[in-house]
Amino acid sequence: MTLTGFxxxxxxxxxxxRRYFSRPTLTVAEALLGSYVRHESPDGIVGGMIVEAEGYLHTEPGCHAFNGETNRNRAMFGPPGHVYTYFTYGNHWMFNIVTEKEGCGCAVLIRALEPVEGIDQMWSRRPKARREIDLANGPGKLAAALNLSRDQYGWDLLDSKLSVLVPPAGYRKRIIKAYGGVVTTSRIGLGENKAAGLPYRYYLKEHPYVSVRIKRGKG
DNA sequence: GAGACGATTTTCT
DNA sequence: GAAAATCGTCTCG
Incomplete structure (x- = not known):
């Protein structure tokens, strides 16, 4: 039983x-809600259910791949189902999953999850968190809780210590329903000239572990 | 090699 | 609600 009762x-x-990740980015972003991320880290297994994700398309300026391939974003141009991690704001790592065809430059940012396995380890990696709800309700927090950083750059989710697991369709529907459905909004933290208004963010409506609830956009 | 900036988090008011 | 913290990456010279 999780804290949320489901x-x-x-x-x-x-x-x-592999095909699961090669679908359109926004399809994958929404599909990942209710899915499970699991990391068999050296200190033990950590994992949780994804409750919030954002799509990034190479065709819009909010995406790191918009201006082409660089040393930093190279993994985004690799095969789908691989990991793109990057460092930002001097402190934080972000965890992304590459989507669509190899060479596309598209990915999904995993922004929040509900801790399930290895919660003790998450607490040790998130010493400033006061409540369990704060362990992974944001992309930087999530990467810290799951022990993800530069080391996981380019990893294959289908063949590494880091994996995504998906529920059967019917079971996933029950999850979605249990949390009031899926909400679509604009993405968080993008500058005004970076396609900030595009509705590429998805989260479970009533799930308490979602990072930010107030943002313009439908939903 | 210098300067600007960021898909954030935390703390303080 | 505002602002500091903090450093790798990119751009330009």
């Missing part, structure tokens, strides 16, 4: 195929 049955989750 009984998450991890045994029903399975590894997706």
């Amino acid at each position: 009984k998450l049955d991890l045994s029903r989750y399975k590894s997706p195929s």
Whole structure:
């Protein structure tokens, strides 16, 4: 039983195929809600259910790949289902999943999750958190809680210590319903001239572990 | 090699 | 609600 009352049955989750990640970025971003991220880190397994994600398309300036390939964003141009991590604001790592065809430059930012496995380890990696809800309700917090950083850059989610597991369709529908459906809004933290208004953010409406609830856009 | 900036978090008012 | 903290990456010279 999780803190939110919904009984998450991890045994029903399975590894997706490569095709799961090669679909359109926004499709993947929404599909990842209710999915599970699991990291078999050296200090133990940590994992949780994704409750918030954002899509980034190479065609819009909010995306790191908008201006082409660089040393930093190279992983975004790799095969789908691989990991793109980057460092920002002097302190924080962000965890992204590459989508669409290889060479596309598209990805999904995982912004929040509900801790399920390895919660003790998450507490140790998030010493400033006061409540369990604060362990991973933001992209920087999430990466810290899951022990993700430069080390995971370019990893394959289908063949590494870091993986995504997806629930059966019917079970996923129950999850979505349990949390009041999916909300679509504009993305968080983008400058005004960086396609800030595009509705590429998705989260579980009533889930308490979502990072930010007030932002313009539909929903 | 210098300067500007950021897909954030935390603390203080 | 405002602002500091903090440093890798990119751009330009």
